[in-house]
Amino acid sequence: MSLKQVPEQTGLPPAQPVELAALVAYQDGAVVSRTLVKKNGGTVTVFAFDAGQALSEHTAPFDAIVQVLDGEVELVIGGKKIPRKADKPCYCPPASRTL
Numbered sequence: 227m228s229l230k231q232v233p234e235q236t237g238l239p240p241a242q243p244v245e246l247a248a249l250v251a252y253q254d255g256a257v258v259s260r261t262l263v264k265k266n267g268g269t270v271t272v273f274a275f276d277a278g279q280a281l282s283e284h285t286a287p288f289d290a291i292v293q294v295l296d297g298e299v300e301l302v303i304g305g306k307k308i309p310r311k312a313d314k315p316c317y318c319p320p321a322s323r324t325l
Contacts (some may be wrong), residue, residue, distance in 0.1 A: 236264075
């Protein structure tokens with residue numbers, strides 16, 4: 227299986243700190259996402275979930291790190307429910323996660 231080549235993009239300034247929570251805003255009844263880095267090796271995306279919103283069950287071929295910035299979320303990784311608050315990141319291995 228070959229991976230699709232994507233144009234490399236970044237929405238972050240190099241060598242500068244950023245406030246991730248300020249990069250995407252909540253919207254009523256919606257999940258809002260903003261891709262910050264898009265490369266052949268994977269992407270970095272920040273999400274804002276309104277209360278009660280979720281991503282559909284999915285897997286991905288790349289590692290993921292979930293860092294909750296505000297509020298709380300329940301992750302399901304490899305069938306295990308993992309509640310997260312804005313404290314510690316959670317590693318999600320490839321092909322094993324849902325949100």
